[in-house]
Amino acid sequence: MITTQNLQFSYNSKQNFSFPDLKCESGNTLLITGNSGKGKTTLLHLLGGLLTPTSGNIQIDDTEISKLSPSKLDAFRGKNIGMVLQKSYFVEALSVLDNVILASWLATGKKAKEKAIQLLTQLDLENQIHKLPAQLSIGQQQRVNIARALINNPKVILADEPTSSLDDDNAQIVADLLANLASKHKAALIIVTHDQRLKSKFTNAINL
Numbered sequence: 154m155i156t157t158q159n160l161q162f163s164y165n166s167k168q169n170f171s172f173p174d175l176k177c178e179s180g181n182t183l184l185i186t187g188n189s190g191k192g193k194t195t196l197l198h199l200l201g202g203l204l205t206p207t208s209g210n211i212q213i214d215d216t217e218i219s220k221l222s223p224s225k226l227d228a229f230r231g232k233n234i235g236m237v238l239q240k241s242y243f244v245e246a247l248s249v250l251d252n253v254i255l256a257s258w259l260a261t262g263k264k265a266k267e268k269a270i271q272l273l274t275q276l277d278l279e280n281q282i283h284k285l286p287a288q289l290s291i292g293q294q295q296r297v298n299i300a301r302a303l304i305n306n307p308k309v310i311l312a313d314e315p316t317s318s319l320d321d322d323n324a325q326i327v328a329d330l331l332a333n334l335a336s337k338h339k340a341a342l343i344i345v346t347h348d349q350r351l352k353s354k355f356t357n358a359i360n361l
């Protein structure tokens with residue numbers, strides 16, 4: 154489960170963000186919606202520990218993440234938080250499969266090859282696994298991103314517009330897969346989106 158209380162943040166003195174408290178239970182999905190510039194991505198980055206709040210709390214199960222030292226936060230994030238960011242950061246010289254395996258090795262010291270193949274197959278990428286990321290379409294890269302975020306069975310999955318570059322069929326597949334895996338692995342799934350297709354699919358939402 155992930156909860157926040159009185160979360161505030163500012164990039165500079167001109168703009169202060171004050172976010173509503175949120176709660177997402179394990180196995181559930183919460184959408185974060187809101188107009189452009191309202192701070193949706195900023196909130197997701199706070200939840201993932203990529204930014205530090207100026208005040209307030211973020212709790213994942215029993216851990217208050219803003220109180221962790223940078224090295225403990227890195228280790229915690231690797232094991233417990235799966236992030237699907239808008240931009241994919243791949244190691245371009247490694248195959249799709251090795252990029253996913255790398256995420257397991259960095260977090261746990263083990264190479265979860267079978268699990269990586271299984272996830273990539275579920276995401277309809279079994280014929281792409283030996284290609285380089287740059288040889289895939291944007292939508293395919295986004296699905297590799299999702300496999301990489303899920304490889305360590307995270308407690309929390311944070312996804313920034315995971316379906317916006319996908320056609321209707323793939324948007325449906327990706328949304329169902331994220332929600333099913335979150336439910337199966339008892340992860341809390343938080344999705345930032347503008348995508349009307351997701352708004353009609355998931356009813357639990359906060360609007361910034």
Ligand SMILES: Nc1ncnc2c1ncn2[C@@H]1O[C@H](COP(=O)(O)OP(=O)(O)OP(=O)(O)O)[C@@H](O)[C@H]1O
Binds near residue numbers: 165187188193194196
């Ligand atoms: N690194 C940064 N430094 C300074 N200001 C930033 C930075 N990143 C974002 N901002 C500003 O913070 C505000 C919120 O940005 P954010 O990306 O969180 O909004 P958003 O709701 O996700 O928007 P969109 O829907 O357009 O992606 C914007 O005004 C943006 O210009």
